[in-house]
Amino acid sequence: MPVTNFSFPDKYQYLNGFGSYHESEAIPDTLPIGANSPQRPNHGLYAEKLSGTSFTAPRSENLQTWVYRILPSAAHLPFELDTSYETPKTLHQIPRQLRWDPFDLDDKADWVHSLKQLGGVGSPATKTGLGIFIYAAGASMPPQQAFHSSDGDMLVVVQHGVLDIQTELGHLLVRPNEIAVLPRGIKYRVDLPSGPSRGYILELHAGHFKLPELGPIGSNGLANARDFQAPVACFDDAEYAPGSWTVFNKYDNQMFSATQSHTPFDVVGWHGLYYPYKYDLGRFNTIGSTSFDHPDPSIFTVLTNPTADFVIFPPRWLVQEDTFRPPWYHRNTMSEFMGLVMGEYDAKTGGGFRAAGASLHNVMSAHGPDADAHEKASAADLKPVKVGEGSMAFMFESPLMIGVTDWALELCRKVQPKYNAESWVPLKRHFKRPE
Template identity: 65%
Template sequence: MALAPTTKAVAGALPVGQNSPQNPAHGLYTEKLSGTSFTAPRHDNQQSWLYRILPAAAHSDFEEIDMSTSRTHLSSEESRLRQIPNQIRWDPFDFDDTVDWVHGLNLVAGAGDPVLKRGLAIYVFAAGKDMGKEAFYSADGDFLIVPQHGVLDIQTELGRLLVRANEICVIPRGIRYRVMLPEGQVRGYICEIFQGHFQLPELGPIGSNGLANPRDFQAPVASYDRDETEWKVIAKFNNELFVATQDHTPFDVVAWHGNYYPFKYDLGRFNTLGSISYDHPDPSIFTVLSAPSDTVGTALADFVIFPPRWLVAENTFRPPWYHRNNMSEFMGLIAGDYDAKIGGGFRPAGASLHNIMSAHGPDARAHEAASNAELAPQKVGSGSMAFMFESYLMVGVSKWGLKTCQKVQHDYNAESWTPLRSRFDYDGMPKSGADGGFQ
């Protein structure tokens, strides 16, 4: 994000005029947290300076966790990815009251390799227990967390974030945190990107305002604990889990400043834009955050939402058109009904995947209703919030996502598009032919 907060929990904890004084105030240690290379261009450079009671390096060696005994499905046989062209839809994923945040992560789909810092992973999470005296971080990439149910009280090194359904949270690579559940069970979705960071999309001809505005993103303020008992630090490193111990809390940052930090955003503050004459704009008009690829104008991951909004276009089919896309589309539903899927199969806490060039669009019932609807200004999506993780990569599905979770709807295609019938008027038309020229 472009903002660069400055925050302290104790007066005088932030040095004045320099970042790393010989003897920081209050006996603190200086630590630099870098989210980009030191020499990245200024507009891309992300780093923060932390002033903490003990540096993050003060821990034992990391030991690999035996994943065969874990409920987490990240790197075992369950996570092997299969790339298939079929449209896939999942019933709502289950709650799991028996696990905490770390052990409630399940890989559904992904592409690429965190070792090479290329690609992404998509998870669903479900948990019912607080994390104990432990902190978790991913060295693989940034987590974009989309809660569907419940409240996440996220204690990060840089301060706390309380994240509810219809809000999102981004925790950048390497930042340590733990998740508490003040209202019990939680469930939702995560997109982890292995390269770059999420940023606001360029607005181009839209101008200086619209979509998600920078002022509505919230960063934590410095908040530290004093605890000199044993803690664990759990690292996600190339989709494996490792654990180290230390004799003090990881949450001991007394002050910090910079532009590399976790943040949250209320999706209800998104300023939707659309057509006021005819036809639909491309769905990119609903992009909240984007992680660019190396190809200009092409995203490793776009986070797109479909919130309540007015449709007013003249002589225009209201739901999205049928399409085949150069991007893979993973959709989830936080609440309500999605206007292009009225048949009942796409439900809150469920999901769908339409991979690269896999044809999709409104189901037969939605098409029939939209084709005969009165074309008047209409409010759609009231009480609803659907979203999409969109990527230029061909996304594979894990064994957990295809089989183990037992949520795949095997009648998705048959229910949605097989009932479509030809509407072509054959009367007076030749059986075949072409006009033999170009227009």
């Protein structure tokens, strides 16, 4: 039996649970009982399957959803290349530590045209690697346009403004300090109810995010499964003029578009495991040391995938004794792309890492606290202290080298040329040979 029956005014209610089998219908008796694709679906709908994994993927990884809609997705004219969208030609693999000033807001571009690729590796065509994007949108998408990425799941970190995302499966309202995951292929359109919005996107070319295993932490902690929220079914049954809808399709990092005569947001009911969801980073249960030293930052992992982890640095208490409390200096086989949603990141107090900016410490690029943070931390009185109050830094951490685009290096005009010179070159020598 259907477990959910929400009508249109309740469109911002959510289904709770990560990896849970969800079902939702906007009209009673939409979802069939028994057969997923009955001879005549209820209410004269079409049954359509959306596959997020191969059919034969193990049950623990298999993500499929059945939708019951007014017209099938296939009813559209051919996709044509949109030459106005700039596809990055080169990903520069360079070992230099990079940091960017806050990326500009844009008061004109809509979601589709605001996507700027900052970096990436691999290829959507071979389902390898990832892409990192900055979006800065100032306009809602036109009412009869929709978008989807064929290249992978997009994890969106909202830094500024609010995204009202109408997806095929229902609505997600996503605010700063929240993230949304928009799976490959699911169509959506983005409205900006509070004006311009800006943020960061990690696109996985392969697989999907999972919650990290908890091991000795036990059965709760970090991001709890029940705090992930999926939309409820919500549909539009209006009839539209022939060819009046445009659907954009990001395909191998090129933009294509096709026209159709019906809305893609006509799903009256759905059930399955493949759906968009959102998560409020403020609900993260932060775990840390109560004796000495820092655990590895993996303790802050929200979502994981073999290609990249999504890690946050939320407000938290530091109580360790005899410990250099900022993150240690290190070199890492992983690449680390960091962004800041709000506030000041506790490991970078020199002012160069600002909200809406970013940094990239690629594979084996040495980094750590800047000289200012080192001086303060070395002299600090180690009382319990709360760090990161009003702040939310995050990291996309990947075992792959992250190449950067011409936009990232030059066109955005945000690269800080003196990042190394100002951060670590001023570090002083304190060594004293014992007498």
